[in-house]
Amino acid sequence: MNTEIITIGDELLIGQVVDTNSAWMGEQLEKEGFPVVWKTTVGDVGEHLLEAIDKALSRSQIVLLTGGIGPTKDDITRDTLCRYFNSELHFSEEVYADIKRLFEHSGRKINTLTRNQAMVPDACTVIRNYAGTAPCTWFEREGRVLVSMPGVPIEMKWLMMNEVIPRLKSAFHSGVYIHHHTLWVEGYSESELALALKDFEMQLPSYMKLAYLPQAGVVRLRLSAFTGNDGELSDVIAGQHVHLHRLLAGHILSEEDRAPEEMLGRKLLEQGLTVGTAESCTGGRIASLITSIPGSSHYYKGSVIAYANDVKCRVLGVKRQALRSYGAVSRQVVEQMAMKAIRTLECDCAIATSGIAGPDGGTPDKPVGTVWIAAAYGEQLLSTCYQFGTLREMTIVRASNTALIMLLRLLNE
Amino acid sequence: MNTEIITIGDELLIGQVVDTNSAWMGEQLEKEGFPVVWKTTVGDVGEHLLEAIDKALSRSQIVLLTGGIGPTKDDITRDTLCRYFNSELHFSEEVYADIKRLFEHSGRKINTLTRNQAMVPDACTVIRNYAGTAPCTWFEREGRVLVSMPGVPIEMKWLMMNEVIPRLKSAFHSGVYIHHHTLWVEGYSESELALALKDFEMQLPSYMKLAYLPQAGVVRLRLSAFTGNDGELSDVIAGQHVHLHRLLAGHILSEEDRAPEEMLGRKLLEQGLTVGTAESCTGGRIASLITSIPGSSHYYKGSVIAYANDVKCRVLGVKRQALRSYGAVSRQVVEQMAMKAIRTLECDCAIATSGIAGPDGGTPDKPVGTVWIAAAYGEQLLSTCYQFGTLREMTIVRASNTALIMLLRLLNE
Numbered sequence: 001m002n003t004e005i006i007t008i009g010d011e012l013l014i015g016q017v018v019d020t021n022s023a024w025m026g027e028q029l030e031k032e033g034f035p036v037v038w039k040t041t042v043g044d045v046g047e048h049l050l051e052a053i054d055k056a057l058s059r060s061q062i063v064l065l066t067g068g069i070g071p072t073k074d075d076i077t078r079d080t081l082c083r084y085f086n087s088e089l090h091f092s093e094e095v096y097a098d099i100k101r102l103f104e105h106s107g108r109k110i111n112t113l114t115r116n117q118a119m120v121p122d123a124c125t126v127i128r129n130y131a132g133t134a135p136c137t138w139f140e141r142e143g144r145v146l147v148s149m150p151g152v153p154i155e156m157k158w159l160m161m162n163e164v165i166p167r168l169k170s171a172f173h174s175g176v177y178i179h180h181h182t183l184w185v186e187g188y189s190e191s192e193l194a195l196a197l198k199d200f201e202m203q204l205p206s207y208m209k210l211a212y213l214p215q216a217g218v219v220r221l222r223l224s225a226f227t228g229n230d231g232e233l234s235d236v237i238a239g240q241h242v243h244l245h246r247l248l249a250g251h252i253l254s255e256e257d258r259a260p261e262e263m264l265g266r267k268l269l270e271q272g273l274t275v276g277t278a279e280s281c282t283g284g285r286i287a288s289l290i291t292s293i294p295g296s297s298h299y300y301k302g303s304v305i306a307y308a309n310d311v312k313c314r315v316l317g318v319k320r321q322a323l324r325s326y327g328a329v330s331r332q333v334v335e336q337m338a339m340k341a342i343r344t345l346e347c348d349c350a351i352a353t354s355g356i357a358g359p360d361g362g363t364p365d366k367p368v369g370t371v372w373i374a375a376a377y378g379e380q381l382l383s384t385c386y387q388f389g390t391l392r393e394m395t396i397v398r399a400s401n402t403a404l405i406m407l408l409r410l411l412n413e
Numbered sequence: 414m415n416t417e418i419i420t421i422g423d424e425l426l427i428g429q430v431v432d433t434n435s436a437w438m439g440e441q442l443e444k445e446g447f448p449v450v451w452k453t454t455v456g457d458v459g460e461h462l463l464e465a466i467d468k469a470l471s472r473s474q475i476v477l478l479t480g481g482i483g484p485t486k487d488d489i490t491r492d493t494l495c496r497y498f499n500s501e502l503h504f505s506e507e508v509y510a511d512i513k514r515l516f517e518h519s520g521r522k523i524n525t526l527t528r529n530q531a532m533v534p535d536a537c538t539v540i541r542n543y544a545g546t547a548p549c550t551w552f553e554r555e556g557r558v559l560v561s562m563p564g565v566p567i568e569m570k571w572l573m574m575n576e577v578i579p580r581l582k583s584a585f586h587s588g589v590y591i592h593h594h595t596l597w598v599e600g601y602s603e604s605e606l607a608l609a610l611k612d613f614e615m616q617l618p619s620y621m622k623l624a625y626l627p628q629a630g631v632v633r634l635r636l637s638a639f640t641g642n643d644g645e646l647s648d649v650i651a652g653q654h655v656h657l658h659r660l661l662a663g664h665i666l667s668e669e670d671r672a673p674e675e676m677l678g679r680k681l682l683e684q685g686l687t688v689g690t691a692e693s694c695t696g697g698r699i700a701s702l703i704t705s706i707p708g709s710s711h712y713y714k715g716s717v718i719a720y721a722n723d724v725k726c727r728v729l730g731v732k733r734q735a736l737r738s739y740g741a742v743s744r745q746v747v748e749q750m751a752m753k754a755i756r757t758l759e760c761d762c763a764i765a766t767s768g769i770a771g772p773d774g775g776t777p778d779k780p781v782g783t784v785w786i787a788a789a790y791g792e793q794l795l796s797t798c799y800q801f802g803t804l805r806e807m808t809i810v811r812a813s814n815t816a817l818i819m820l821l822r823l824l825n826e
Binding site: 010011012013014015016017018019020022023024025026027028030035036037038039040041042043044045048055070071072073074108111112113114131133152153154157180182189190191192194195201209210211212213214220222224257277279282283284285286287288290291292294295296297300301302303304305306307308310311314315344345346357358359360361389391392393394396 | 423424425426427428429430431432433435436437438439440441443448449450451452453454455456457458461468483484485486487521524525526527544546566567570593595602603604605607608614622623624625626627633635637670690692695696697698699700701703704705707708709710713714715716717718719720721723724727728757758759770771772773774802804805806807809
């Protein structure tokens with residue numbers, strides 16, 4: 001049972017839009033036993049889409065399309081599907097009623113282009129889209145399924161969860177059971193970890209696979225197993241799991257493959273603690289990660305983003321003397337930021353960052369990429385200086401992940 | 414001249430990692446006259462990669478690969494390229510010297526897996542990677558080029574800018590000139606705009622194309638032209654451009670296709686103003702967007718992320734009476750937040766948000782997705798209530814973009 005995704009749109013090819021849809025779809029499909037084995041992106045060119053569809057349906061039982069079904073002329077998916085499935089368009093009263101409802105709700109008028117969204121191919125099953133004007137269409141041929149969905153993430157996600165995945169599950173039994181188990185391992189580089197696990201990897205049965213995903217000071221280690229028998233599989237996995245644990249004792253930061261902000265959130269909830277941040281070079285990214293988690297208002301109080309030194313002093317209360325003597329990017333200042341954040345925001349623990357994200361501002365002894373990070377919990381304090389390289393975005397991303405992990409470590413102690 | 418990208422790795426298919434590499438590559442390549450016409454993602458499966466390479470080289474002159482060249486067993490790109498190009502591996506002293514330099518610099522020891530990174534196929538040109546251990550390899554066959562790069566973004570970007578693009582430019586003259594011109598249009602929905610531009614679109618020559626990319630209250634309108642003669646093209650584009658301007662008078666928010674945070678940054682620099690934010694439901698995302706722009710320290714002072722009501726009062730100075738009478742998600746509170754941010758952070762203008770990102774916290778009169786946004790500049794104040802739907806992430810993203818655009822509008826007045 002193979003599943004493929006085709007994403008459609010020039011904006012994806014020329015980088016105006018990053019394709020986050022297919023990653024999200026891959027994750028959901030994989031959980032449900034429909035592993036994605038191939039992804040293709042084509043532009044708004046009918047011939048290319050035809051070729052991609054033809055190739056995908058020749059390789060795979062399930063082909064999911066997103067994009068290219070808006071009301072405007074550059075959207076070519078619907079017409080291409082009509083060509084591929086020798087289908088004509090007809091007007092769907094049902095789809096039109098949905099569009100009318102959507103427009104009435106927001107007080108807008110329906111124009112001819114929007115009305116045209118109710119024209120659907122006659123060779124398909126129409127799946128209603130409650131979140132937008134373009135319906136989802138489901139085609140079948142010789143036991144294979146092609147589904148066309150909107151590219152707007154919110155509409156695609158709604159359709160996937162409520163319609164497409166449930167229908168796929170009733171149409172197909174995938175026959176393959178997949179288990180992934182991912183550990184967060186600290187204290188090893190990717191190659192050191194691979195050497196430490198060389199013998200373990202050699203003894204794995206052929207239907208199991210180990211993958212190394214290095215990320216901000218940890219390696220995410222993914223053990224995957226594929227088989228036709230679910231019951232048997234979970235025993236085998238459990239055995240290998242115990243084995244891995246013995247080999248990596250003391251180096252496992254997490255047993256779950258969750259983002260650091262989610263792991264931190266769970267830990268804070270568990271321990272009934274609140275958190276705040278005092279950020280300089282990360283500029284609010286840590287706050288933004290923490291608050292990306294639903295329910296974070298239970299443990300997150302707030303942050304002071306102190307980009308200007310003056311804000312560090314006036315709002316947070318960092319001593320001007322420390323800034324003058326050691327500079328903003330120093331152990332003294334980042335530790336004060338963390339401690340003062342606890343006091344200013346009245347929280348139990350805090351994270352602070354101060355560094356040089358670049359491209360300017362580096363000096364010979366503090367080059368671009370230098371970041372001091374501190375984590376504080378009550379009177380306990382951890383602080384470390386890192387060097388994250390010369391790319392601004394990378395420095396901000398790595399510093400933020402590292403800071404979250406540092407507080408997680410402090411709370412684990 | 415067609416260019417394709419193949420990205421490699423199970424983590425991309427199962428959504429553990431979002432493929433941002435290919436979007437970035439597409440953007441750079443397009444600027445240099447190498448438009449990407451096809452993107453493919455395959456997992457860590459040799460047969461799939463072989464098929465993808467074969468197909469891509471049959472369609473396109475330039476094929477760029479990223480990923481799958483790490484030191485561990487799950488990385489299969491190098492071996493697959495050896496198979497495809499009938500090549501053997503040999504040890505490269507030059508690559509090994511680079512690896513040694515990199516390791517000595519960071520005080521780490523080279524192990525056998527890392528040493529193995531110096532084994533390179535003999536049928537290729539090796540391009541040294543100063544940022545990591547896996548070299549870039551350049552293969553040629555029958556006038557076509559395949560380049561294999563690391564999947565680590567920082568390494569891939571360095572190689573693309575310093576090695577791959579310059580080499581492609583000297584190896585190929587693309588023969589096709591491409592111009593994209595993107596306008597940010599406000600005050601129209603996607604379909605309203607398409608109707609307003611129907612006649613304009615009809616009269617466009619066949620080598621020009623209009624695309625509509627709706628985003629957070631604006632439509633990005635992209636006019637593209639493709640031709641073999643650069644000089645002629647710029648005249649034609651200029652003419653169509655004047656035409657578009659006349660049609661959209663008063664609705665053009667920007668003439669440049671840049672993220673709102675970048676446009677705001679330019680405007681602030683131009684006007685010599687400083688900015689700060691007071692965020693509740695956006696949780697630092699606006700601050701994070703503003704500081705993602707290099708040089709933002711020239712105009713960004715800082716932020717107070719006031720998630721807890723107590724922080725809104727104590728740190729920002731919002732009146733407790735306003736919170737009690739109107740609730741945190743209200744015009745009164747968000748306007749106070751914006752005005753107080755100007756005072757607390759000592760900046761010239763500020764953005765404030767207060768809303769219900771969900772999934773919990775909604776009420777019948779303030780359902781999930783309700784967000785009040787205010788922008789303040791001196792004594793001027795704009796504030797509006799929005800409804801961004803029921804998905805937390807989407808609400809945060811849309812509210813942040815909308816807030817940046819609101820301040821931009823206020824500064825444009």
